[in-house]
Amino acid sequence: KRSRTLYEGLKGLEKSKKRLPKLKAKMRSYQEYGYRWLQYLYDNKMGGCLADDMGLGKTLQSIALLAKIIPKATKPILVVLPKSLLYNWQKELQKFSPEIEFTLYYGVERDFEAAMKFSLILTSYAMVRNDIEQFQKVKFDTVILDESQAIKNYNAQTTKAVLLLQAEHRFALSGTPIENSLSELFVLFKFLNPSMFYSAQDFNKHYLTPIQKEGNKEAMEELRRKIYPFILRRSKSEVAKDLPEKIEQVLYVEMGEEQAKFYEARRVFYEEAIAAQVGQHGIEKSQFFILQALSELRQIASNPEAKSEEMIHSSKREAMMESVYEAVSNNHKVLIFTNFLNALEQITTDLEKLDIGFVTMSGATSNRQVLVDKFQNDPECKVFAMTLKVGGVGLNLTAADVVYIHDPWWNKAAENQAIDRTHRIGQKNRVMAYKLISKNSIEEKILQLQEQKSEIFENLIGGDSASVKSLQEDDIAFLLGN
Template identity: 55%
Template sequence: MAQSLFDQFRRHPITSQFAPSAKVEALRVQLCFDADGSYIRLLNERGEAVEPDYQSYSGALRNLLRALQQLHERNGFVIDWENPSAQLYLHQYDYLLDYVRHCPVVIDERQRPITFGNEPGELRLEIKSNADTGDVEKPNEQRLDARVRLLVDGLYEDDFLLINERHVLSEGRVIEVNEVGPAFNRIPLFDTSLAIADLTKYLSLALSNIDNLQVEYDDYRLLTTGTEPILAQPCLIFEKIDADQSLYVRVTQQLPQTDAGFLDEFDLYRYADINPLERTISVRIVERQPLIRLVDTVSQLIEKHTVKEKGRRKSQGQYIVEGNLFVLPEDVAGAFIYQELPQLLETFQLFGAEKLKQYRISTYPPRLNLSLSHGIDFLEGDATVSFGDQQLSLLDVIRQYNQQRYVQLSDGSHALVNETYIRKLERLFQKSKKDKVKLSFFDLPLAEDLLEGAVAEATFQKSRTFFTGFNDLSGKKPRLASVQATLRPYQERGVQWLEHLHEYHLNGCLADDMGLGKTLQTITLLSRFYPKETLPTLVVMPKSLLFNWQKEVERFNPNLFTYTYYADHRDLEEACQHHLIFTTYALLRNDIEKFREREFFYVILDESQNIKNVQSQASRAVVLLQAKHRLALSGTPIENNLSELYSLFRFLNPAMFGSVDQFSHNYLIPIQKHNDPDVINELRKKIYPFLLRRLKKNVLTELPDKIEQVLYIEMSDAQRRFYEQRRLFYKENIERQIAEKGLEQSQFFVFQAFNELRQIASIPEAKSDGRIESPKIETLVEQLTDAAANGHKMLVFVNYLAALERIGEQLDLQGIDYVSMSGSTRDRQRLVERFQTDPTCKVFLMTLKTGAPGLT
């Protein structure tokens, strides 16, 4: 048995061109690239290619040479027509790179030395707007520039070459990246310019071909986990009618924002679902129905019109099937269109309907006609839809479509109407009395899109002055109230926008980025009306902002008298003798019965995301307040869910969206469940006049770009053992709980597991009675010490109170002055002022929950 073991490892005789050399030359390993990939060349000291025998060398070089020799021997009898040069590419034999890493001398094609980096890299797809379209035929088309960049140590490197799925060569270093997949050598193709209309197709193609790719596009977030698959939509394409009057119908599937047939041409398994409202790009797995099943569905309906009653096929009326293409003779096509197509349109999308004119299918686009009179916040009257010279009431068109998927015209022809158009009519127009329709004032711009220009101008002449007025603001010279500050141009335009809403007794949300001066713009607006205005203004905010508002008013307009309704200082009668009343959401909720009896000039919600839950007590309380005007301030008007938008505008303009059920039916379900691009665009256009949002990078161009640096910290051995011990404990118990109680009743335990493991990864001291120290805090304190020595001030946000205490202890040891704020901190304004004004105070420590909302 021992002899058998040695036989297995005995070296075989050398049969190749590699032979021992009498003279052992120093070797250099060269990484080379061609159109097919990266490969290795072996050079002597004179730079000549050589093929030495591995037996003459030792160490890593010996292992590399031996592997190369074995591969050449194995492949010597194989003819590879795709690789006639017989190169050993590193993406085919990636283990060779591990040998190369430890070789003494590694060089590139220009004889420069190559090293292997220790820090991992990350490939990121960067997409930016391009002002120069470069397209003569489409001069107004917005275009984007896209390129894949390498991020290493917080810095971008653009000049890199891909070695294999996990390694790139950049600036003389081999960098390891997350595995990008077998299509790695096609990544450079994604450095291109594209029309913004093609972004969904481009990203879907990129994400389907490149694994672990991060995307940077404007302020969008890439969501790769927790997303639902997307089911491709079946569709029928009427391609043509030939000289024999035969109709060509193709069965295929389509994804939103892609062309019909796109899925047939490209192998997609990931779809980039872009949501411009929530500023997310959700990566969704593409699910397709078996094409043969869809073809069979259509085929069975066609068969009904080609078989006699006795079950024998007609001698005439034969049709042809070639894969997913049907060729229907005229008589079969007619029966199919009139009797079967309406049923198919319930599940199939339709393309090419304009080719069906000879089958008495109306090809006239629907045209909306309105005759409306003005109400308080709506218009009411008659609405009809015309197809050529045929005219029907709007309500009849909607009813017919919902019953039979087409509209029967008086001349006997059928009008095939786009479902998107019908659903838009349903959202915009409500049935009123005696077959009249009602249109909300807030939907006028959307209805205007459905009307011809001259008709729209005549119909909405009285109401459209409000909407067109926004376009005139930039041309007007601002005449603002006097405050003790010089407003930036964008702040002047913000105040003009607020005054325009005020003039028309409409309400909006100022949603500028944090730090752009929402408070200053609001104070400037109010300074226009006070002290003449007799009604007080109520400003509701989180507790942490009470003193901030006081200081800002004292700074910009000390002539405004304020009252802080808080703690024991809660005399509403006295408060109403002041111009501005400051209070918190909690106190407003508790004292709503007092507040609802008063009338206010303005009710202003700062950090208005506090009413994002439509069922919360705070959200219910604010809608009970009586005010002539309303205003919301928030840097994040929508944080997680579209229903937050409904809650915001229920406070601002209650008539905008109707009831919760109406909003859910018209917008929430189509957007969050189906990501309907038409509904998304419609909603954006509807809220656009009432929500003003500017970002720092767009209005403060003199600011430097934000630099993000990620430091990867290895766990200590003790921390890793502790983490693994608790992970295995929770894994076993979670599996048992789910088996016994189900996932629904085990969610709290799962959350507890995640929270504890997160704590161990961040602050193991808290879970080990201080026995295990955090490497993260050690690295953080080093960074803070260096920055403090260079005179910088720093903000540090933490998730856990234990981290706050531990960092504070370490800063004390280093002699670094700091302030610390948590949920139990009382005099927060004093801490903010000390950090801002005391040059010796270098660090502000705070919990995320305490420091996140609006502190300036």
């Protein structure tokens, strides 16, 4: 009887007249529905997974729910996400609902008791796993898992920790709720609605084995009916009329501890060395040294392996690869642009490890049209990775609809040109473009200079050196400053 009532209530959501929470954003019609769906499940004490395609605003729909429930909630609300998304959530909250007070629970100096005094806490899966003894004692109003595929393995320590969290309401966000096996669906619902499936053995007997091993359509239909009210998924093509032709998003990633230390040591070195060099020889005669300094800091921020003998790991590339994997899993084709050959090599190594079909192109590549044709026409070739200067002009790559700018270029126009390899006549889908930025690094400064100096950089067609020549002493101090 309850499930019938739930179905009937869901049918009425399209015509719902319930007021939307106040946000500094105009929600699209499908996002309004997504918010109402989340709120309906919340009101009925049921969990759900918002499984929209990437780029459709799962975070915004979740923030709308938070804006609605936080004023009345008497217990804290916890959002658990990959550490690479912590700062994006922070920025989205500040942008769309600045009145929500929240804290980041993360890092070596984290204070659990202080964090729990906030109505909203953002934390990472690693923090929940490490501090589960404290977390499991708290009764949360709501727990939201972003990129919930992080708990797909039932026996993993992270999954075990997350399943110990106590909450009246539970939600998950994921563009890929099932990546490899139906067993991942069982784990997801063990979190969302724990009593829905009796046990893993029972789920395997009634659903996993009949569906995956025997192709049983009746079992598939029964499972589909059972989970239907609790998973909401819209693809880009379904909501295309509501979307702009191109969506651009900046993804901020925190450098790892070793990477941040290495970066800071080199930044301090170059800050002092350039001040001495410019003081002695003037800015004109210091161009080469300045260029060397800026180039090295940019590489450490995005691809520290290139400059470190200890092979320091790149947090940013890890975050990008997680996103690329999600895109490819959802049948998108992807372009990746970088300014550095060594970064391109690392990216192709990562793609090989993930068993993703790809082609790659740099200045030394001669058979370019062959590669373009392969990418455009071969369904197994999912990713085209290339240097910005080579791939940014003259190519028609409309098979792709997701673009990653791995590291920023001084000249924003060059990045736009790269994105427009796919956003052009012949493109049938909406294009999603991500620009990855290492937090607290020269990359953030470049982003600011792109906006401030756009009138200077916009017309630059030369390389780094041409861009550097247009920088003043105060710009260089800004780029190298803490």
